[in-house]
Amino acid sequence: MIAPKVMSDVKRLVPYLGASHDRLNGRSFINHHDLGANVTMEHYLQIVDSEVVTGRSHNSIEKYEYTALSSLVQSLQIPVAKFHFELSPMQVLITENPKSFSHFITDACAIIDGVFAKIVSLFGK
Numbered sequence: 001m002i003a004p005k006v007m008s009d010v011k012r013l014v015p016y017l018g019a020s021h022d023r024l025n026g027r028s029f030i031n032h033h034d035l036g037a038n039v040t041m042e043h044y045l046q047i048v049d050s051e052v053v054t055g056r057s058h059n060s061i062e063k064y065e066y067t068a069l070s071s072l073v074q075s076l077q078i079p080v081a082k083f084h085f086e087l088s089p090m091q092v093l094i095t096e097n098p099k100s101f102s103h104f105i106t107d108a109c110a111i112i113d114g115v116f117a118k119i120v121s122l123f124g125k
Contacts, residue, residue: 040080044069047085050092065092 046067053060 038075038077038079040073040075040082042071042073042082042084044084045086046088048088048090048092050094052094052096054096 044067048065048067049062050065051060051062
């Protein structure tokens with residue numbers, strides 16, 4: 001059973017993880033002879049490991065994201081289908097660092113002071 005705290009963390013982090021899980025589902029790559037007989041179709045797929053770490057509880061959600069690209073090129077020889085599959089050695093790490101309420105108050109006061117100083121410099125004296 002999933003704890004309510006974990007479920008709320010997952011719901012909060014979903015916008016950062018992306019809504020599309022399988023962008024290649026249902027796609028087809030068919031040459032209907034309008035491009036000619038000798039066509040090279042190249043498909044690239046790059047897999048990247050991603051991890052989201054929440055602030056205080058240090059729970060992590062690990063997932064794999066991918067980038068897919070396909071291209072068609074006229075060729076002078078025979079038709080070719082090329083597939084490039086690459087596992088990225090890099091990992092994307094997303095961390096959540098909550099800030100305290102005093103940090104928010106300090107930032108708000110700095111903005112108010114900056115607006116006040118600008119108004120005084122424009123309309124003062």
